[in-house]
Amino acid sequence: MxxxxxxxxxxxxxxxxxxxxxxxxxxxxxxxxxxxxxxxxxxxxxxxxxxxxxxxxxxxxxxxxxxGSNQSKKIEQARIQLGFSICGTVLITALFIFINFNYTPDIIWFVYPTFAVLWWPLFMLYRWLGLRQ
Amino acid sequence: MISSDIIRGHLDAIILRLIYEKDRYGYEMSKEISRRTDNQFQIKEASLYAVFQRLEKKGIIESYLGGVSYGGKRRYYRITSLGKAYFKEQIAEWEETKKIIDIFMEVLE
Incomplete structure (x- = not known):
């Protein structure tokens, strides 16, 4: 045996x-x-x-x-990455806003880098949604 | 002994049928399959457990620990109400499929 x-x-x-x-x-x-x-x-x-x-x-x-279908593990990972990207975006945007208003309060430019950074969580969001199906 | 791909595609149905009748455990099912088919078809244990995993994940069957064998408690499988509906659907579908295939698979003259 x-x-x-x-x-x-x-x-x-x-x-x-x-x-x-x-x-x-x-x-x-x-x-x-x-x-x-x-x-x-x-x-x-x-x-x-x-x-x-x-x-x-x-x-x-x-x-x-x-x-082994690590599908659920992959989804979990994607979820964590999505969370990370959202936190990251918030921090980076906050930094831009601070610099913008602290040093050049007359010109509002922080929107441009904010839009650029937004691609990051957006991409992560769609990846997560895609994996969940 | 037949072990064709055609049967492979219907292992789910074979197993659902067996646990539709009553709750069963793994080895009981593989023995029952051999018995009913007069040993013309023997299921591989590996396929059996793959099917259990798949069906359980889909919520078609569920398992519980039951009667004791010499090696510990046996895991029994039972069909859920979703599974019953699913299996009935499968039977109806199979009837239709058979008709279609029969049109083309009549014995040649």
Missing amino acids: KKIEIYVDELFKKIPQSQQKENIVKDIKQNLEEKVLDLMSQGKSEEDAINKAIVDFGDIEDIKMEL
């Missing part, structure tokens, strides 16, 4: 840790162990049974796709 555990652990080694992964690995081990016992009760030797269970297991690409 140790062999089953080692095999499954090896298969899932590259998938990042998560509660979901833990659950699925545990279930698969249990499933395969039950299969081995079943095959043994049909008259196979333990070694044959384990080998058959492993051969029958198949390709985990599909599971990887379901688990």
